[in-house]
Amino acid sequence: MSAYLDTRVSLFAGRLWRDEALDALVGAPDETVADTLTQRGLSQLAAGFINPADRQDSRSLEQRIIAQILDETQVLIRPLCGDARSFLTFWTARFEISNVKTLLRSKLTGERPAAVLARLTPMGIFGRLDNQDLAHAEDVGELLRRLEAGPYASIVRPARRAFEQSRDPFILDAALDHGYYEGLTLYAHPLENAVGAPFRSLMANLIDRINLVWLLRYRFNYGLPPAQVYYLLVGSRYSLPGTRLQELAALDSLDAVLAALPLPLQTQLAGVTDIPSVFARMEHAAAGQALRVLRSRAPDIARAFAYLILRERDLRAIRAVLRGRHLGLAEADIRMALHRAPARAA
Amino acid sequence: MLRAEPLNRIQLLMLASETQDAALALARFGVFNPAPCTLDALEETPAVAYREAWLEAEARLSKLLEQCGDTGPLSIPADAAAPALADLQELNAWLKDVWVACLACHESEAQIAEARSHLDALEETLAKLERLNVDLAHLLRTDSLLAVNIGSLPATGLRRLTEALAMTGHLVSRFDQIGEQVFAVIAGERNRHEEVRGLLTQAGWRELPVPDELRIHPQAARTWMGQERTRLNTQSGAACQIMDGLRERFGPRLHEARLRLALARPLAEAALAGVRGKGGLAALSGWVPKRQMGALHDTLDEHFHGRYWLHVREPSAREVSDVPSLVRYPGWLKPFVPLVKSYGIPRYGEFDPALPFAFTYLLLFGAMFGDIGHGAVILLLAAALYRRIGRMAWVGIAAGAASMLFGLLYGSVFGYEDLIEPVWLSPLHDPIRVLTLAVAFGVGFISFTLLANAYNKGVAGRVAEALFDSSGLAGLLFYLGAIGLLASFAGAADVAQLAAMLAGLGILVVAAYKWHEARAGLGERILVTVIETLETAINLFSNTLSFMRVAAFSLNHVALALAVFTLASGLDAAGHGFTLVLGNIVIIMLEGAIVAIQALRLMYYEGFSRFFSGDGREFVPLRLASQHAKI
Numbered sequence: 020m021s022a023y024l025d026t027r028v029s030l031f032a033g034r035l036w037r038d039e040a041l042d043a044l045v046g047a048p049d050e051t052v053a054d055t056l057t058q059r060g061l062s063q064l065a066a067g068f069i070n071p072a073d074r075q076d077s078r079s080l081e082q083r084i085i086a087q088i089l090d091e092t093q094v095l096i097r098p099l100c101g102d103a104r105s106f107l108t109f110w111t112a113r114f115e116i117s118n119v120k121t122l123l124r125s126k127l128t129g130e131r132p133a134a135v136l137a138r139l140t141p142m143g144i145f146g147r148l149d150n151q152d153l154a155h156a157e158d159v160g161e162l163l164r165r166l167e168a169g170p171y172a173s174i175v176r177p178a179r180r181a182f183e184q185s186r187d188p189f190i191l192d193a194a195l196d197h198g199y200y201e202g203l204t205l206y207a208h209p210l211e212n213a214v215g216a217p218f219r220s221l222m223a224n225l226i227d228r229i230n231l232v233w234l235l236r237y238r239f240n241y242g243l244p245p246a247q248v249y250y251l252l253v254g255s256r257y258s259l260p261g262t263r264l265q266e267l268a269a270l271d272s273l274d275a276v277l278a279a280l281p282l283p284l285q286t287q288l289a290g291v292t293d294i295p296s297v298f299a300r301m302e303h304a305a306a307g308q309a310l311r312v313l314r315s316r317a318p319d320i321a322r323a324f325a326y327l328i329l330r331e332r333d334l335r336a337i338r339a340v341l342r343g344r345h346l347g348l349a350e351a352d353i354r355m356a357l358h359r360a361p362a363r364a365a
Numbered sequence: 366m367l368r369a370e371p372l373n374r375i376q377l378l379m380l381a382s383e384t385q386d387a388a389l390a391l392a393r394f395g396v397f398n399p400a401p402c403t404l405d406a407l408e409e410t411p412a413v414a415y416r417e418a419w420l421e422a423e424a425r426l427s428k429l430l431e432q433c434g435d436t437g438p439l440s441i442p443a444d445a446a447a448p449a450l451a452d453l454q455e456l457n458a459w460l461k462d463v464w465v466a467c468l469a470c471h472e473s474e475a476q477i478a479e480a481r482s483h484l485d486a487l488e489e490t491l492a493k494l495e496r497l498n499v500d501l502a503h504l505l506r507t508d509s510l511l512a513v514n515i516g517s518l519p520a521t522g523l524r525r526l527t528e529a530l531a532m533t534g535h536l537v538s539r540f541d542q543i544g545e546q547v548f549a550v551i552a553g554e555r556n557r558h559e560e561v562r563g564l565l566t567q568a569g570w571r572e573l574p575v576p577d578e579l580r581i582h583p584q585a586a587r588t589w590m591g592q593e594r595t596r597l598n599t600q601s602g603a604a605c606q607i608m609d610g611l612r613e614r615f616g617p618r619l620h621e622a623r624l625r626l627a628l629a630r631p632l633a634e635a636a637l638a639g640v641r642g643k644g645g646l647a648a649l650s651g652w653v654p655k656r657q658m659g660a661l662h663d664t665l666d667e668h669f670h671g672r673y674w675l676h677v678r679e680p681s682a683r684e685v686s687d688v689p690s691l692v693r694y695p696g697w698l699k700p701f702v703p704l705v706k707s708y709g710i711p712r713y714g715e716f717d718p719a720l721p722f723a724f725t726y727l728l729l730f731g732a733m734f735g736d737i738g739h740g741a742v743i744l745l746l747a748a749a750l751y752r753r754i755g756r757m758a759w760v761g762i763a764a765g766a767a768s769m770l771f772g773l774l775y776g777s778v779f780g781y782e783d784l785i786e787p788v789w790l791s792p793l794h795d796p797i798r799v800l801t802l803a804v805a806f807g808v809g810f811i812s813f814t815l816l817a818n819a820y821n822k823g824v825a826g827r828v829a830e831a832l833f834d835s836s837g838l839a840g841l842l843f844y845l846g847a848i849g850l851l852a853s854f855a856g857a858a859d860v861a862q863l864a865a866m867l868a869g870l871g872i873l874v875v876a877a878y879k880w881h882e883a884r885a886g887l888g889e890r891i892l893v894t895v896i897e898t899l900e901t902a903i904n905l906f907s908n909t910l911s912f913m914r915v916a917a918f919s920l921n922h923v924a925l926a927l928a929v930f931t932l933a934s935g936l937d938a939a940g941h942g943f944t945l946v947l948g949n950i951v952i953i954m955l956e957g958a959i960v961a962i963q964a965l966r967l968m969y970y971e972g973f974s975r976f977f978s979g980d981g982r983e984f985v986p987l988r989l990a991s992q993h994a995k996i
Contacts, residue, residue, distance in 0.1 A: 131417065132417070132420065132421060132424075133413075133416075133417045133420070151420075151424075152424070155420070155421060155424035155425070157425075157461070157464055157465055157468055158465075158468070160468070160472055161468055161471075164471075164475070173521065176519055176545065177519045177521060177522055177568075177569050179569075180518070180519060180569025180571070181566060181567050181568065181569045183569075184566045184569065184570070184571070185566045185567075187566075190566065190567055193567070194567065194569075201521075243563065244533075244560050244561075244563060244564065245532055246529040246530060246532045246533045246560065246561060246564045247529070247561075247563045247564040247567055249528065249529045249532060250522075250525055250526060250529040250564050250567055250568060251567065254525065261528060265528070265532055268532070269532065
């Protein structure tokens with residue numbers, strides 16, 4: 020089983036995009052883009068690049084990217100069982116939580132069920148919700164109660180209570196995100212003990228980044244009080260544990276927060292002046308770590324998770340390139356939007 | 366031989382205002398399978414709004430019916446018309462109003478349940494505080510420096526909230542938990558209370574309504590709580606009355622809504638395939654059996670009196686893979702059809718394997734599990750389960766009968782080989798003959814599959830494949846020649862020369878065809894030809910030998926029975942009887958299941974995979990909800 024997954028991950032790893040390849044895609048002539056994507060196993064994206072009027076599949080670029088990730092995850096979880104399988108399955112659930120948010124927003128704005136159904140991401144075998152039924156809920160209240168009777172009850176229940184008090188969509192979204200990542204850390208916990216440092220390092224990079232970026236956004240973009248900001252962060256056992264997050268949330272400027280970070284993070288974020296750059300710098304560091312895990316002899320689940328992190332990052336970058344091209348943006352602007360490092364080691 | 370009925374592709378053009386009636390008429394007609402409309406000139410999709418309204422109304426109706434129960438059987442009058450879009454939208458709006466009222470009742474019930482649980486918690490708090498001899502009035506004073514809140518929150522958030530509140534100098538004390546809800550007291554400086562308001566909202570904190578009486582006098586508080594409970598009970602009763610009265614108030618109208626939605630279903634379903642239109646015109650496309658064209662014209666004339674235009678054509682060679690298969694099976698064969706369809710649907714025009722499947726499956730099952738007693742038990746068991754498993758029980762009944770028939774031929778009754786004389790042969794006493802017969806059956810079966818494949822390829826227009834490929838007539842020539850050659854060597858026949866010529870000719874033709882089909886360089890072409898030709902020979906013979914399992918299982922059946930008898934013979938009378946009964950149950954359950962699966966496996970992998978692509982489309986006609994299957 021391990022040999023199968025290791026081999027499968029190694030084969031998949033060959034599909035990852037180097038920065039040069041991505042750079043070439045930015046400047047490639049239109050007629051070669053579909054071929055380039057197909058050659059790299061992205062036939063679903065290639066089909067989407069062809070003239071929309073000619074294609075039979077009406078899925079959006081975002082939906083195609085997620086379908087690609089789900090297809091690959093499906094292949095990777097095939098030989099897995101127990102905690103490892105549960106973790107990767109829950110890793111895909113964030114797309115379904117995103118569908119939940121779309122459904123909730125549609126009820127807040129009174130969008131037609133048919134219109135919102137077309138925007139939902141098809142989850143394939145990972146789907147646990149009856150989207151048809153949910154889309155036909157009469158209002159947010161009915162939708163939340165239906166969701167609460169489903170597989171995401173533990174995530175939705177606190178969100179419903181919070182929303183009923185405030186009727187604030189921000190509070191609803193924040194509660195759902197918080198609930199999902201709290202759940203992810205619970206799924207990761209037994210694997211961190213069993214698999215050890217390589218897997219833990221991937222989770223640490225993910226949760227630390229989420230916590231720091233959320234902290235900065237909630238504190239300085241939305242102006243929330245420190246206690247509420249702390250409440251919205253994910254319980255962490257990594258570089259930024261609860262006590263450190265409490266201290267950081269109490270600070271009153273971005274610079275002060277960055278200065279109070281642990282030394283490795285301070286070094287990583289040296290010279291950063293805004294929140295998107297914090298995200299990009301931390302994501303780049305996380306990708307570097309994921310690449311090291313992928314190339315190491317780490318346990319198979321750690322390598323599989325590292326691959327999925329890198330693949331998703333690649334696909335988001337490709338989405339940015341394709342969108343940029345579609346909007347007719349200058350190549351320089353697309354490259355800037357990518358926030359990728361000049362080049363990754365081969 | 367069973368074959369899919371010849372179909373015609375129709376395109377029905379009519380007034381857009383009559384589309385729903387056309388779809389309803391086609392649903393009543395019963396044999397119209399909708400398909401995407403290909404008229405490019407009609408670029409609008411007029412039925413999309415209709416389908417959306419129908420889906421919304423259907424969802425609301427099913428939720429309402431869930432609340433008020435079934436409104437009785439639905440009978441659709443023969444002359445009832447389908448609702449127009451405006452009528453459907455009006456019905457949808459009414460269903461929305463009723464459901465929203467229901468939802469308000471639900472919401473109110475949920476709030477009352479929550480208020481009751483809060484009241485319980487408050488009562489408990491009061492009891493605890495009384496025991497502690499705490500001056501409540503002082504504690505809850507609104508003008509004190511200390512702000513005290515009593516309330517509840519989801520249990521999962523308690524730890525996080527405690528940590529977050531600690532950042533503002535607040536304390537949290539949990540005093541009860543009911544289900545997922547934790548009840549707690551929060552205390553902190555009053556001047557920092559505003560700071561935590563957002564946090565408490567985010568945490569889903571619900572304040573317990575603490576009355577003034579509680580602040581002043583505990584005894585008065587108890588009276589207040591009693592009054593509050595009575596109020597909640599009254600409220601709950603009022604809410605329930607609305608829910609209870611749902612069927613009485615709206616029952617007939619909900620039944621009417623069911624009827625109208627059933628009448629609207631055909632167009633809503635057809636819209637999924639794609640109804641196109643432009644201006645005042647709309648077009649429905651689909652497939653109809655050729656022999657029903659006259660009836661279709663009559664139906665359309667009766668409903669639309671010439672206000673339509675019907676274009677009919679035969680399916681083109683290019684679209685054969687999109688044409689659905691409509692096969693009319695005789696009633697006795699229908700129970701076997703799901704077993705064939707679990708492998709796949711035959712393509713339009715392909716040979717349908719249901720009939721040979723039924724015979725061969727029963728033959729294989731009977732041959733592998735031949736026993737009068739065990740067969741009778743299976744037959745009776747299947748008959749007893751008829752109500753639960755429906756017509757699939759007939760497969761069990763037929764398999765039991767086949768097993769009994771072979772039991773008679775083998776002379777086997779509940780494993781006893783000496784109670785009756787075998788009519789034909791006893792597998793235990795003549796195993797070589799049984800093996801030979803099994804292989805001979807395999808040869809016949811594989812020859813049949815090669816012929817069926819050649820037929821299917823020929824029908825699909827792939828004549829070269831039908832004639833020259835390894836699974837076509839050339840492969841059959843080679844196979845029969847090679848079998849003749851082997852039979853001659855074994856002394857069972859004397860056709861060596863002719864057989865060698867046939868086998869040689871067959872394999873040469875196959876090799877030449879493979880060579881012709883290989884699109885590669887010279888070296889690769891040689892390699893592909895040699896390997897694929899060799900594989901043809903190996904596959905055909907390994908598949909033939911696979912049928913030896915039929916003999917092996919018939920021997921296995923006897924051997925298992927012998928093992929049971931041997932075990933039983935060493936025990937006393939009670940143990941002997943118990944072992945025999947248990948042993949026979951095990952044989953029926955375990956071996957019966959294995960043989961059923963093995964027979965299916967032989968059919969699927971040695972049979973179907975050779976000639977049956979299984980990627981056809983099923984003919985799914987538009988139907989009315991109450992319509993019974995006509996096909």
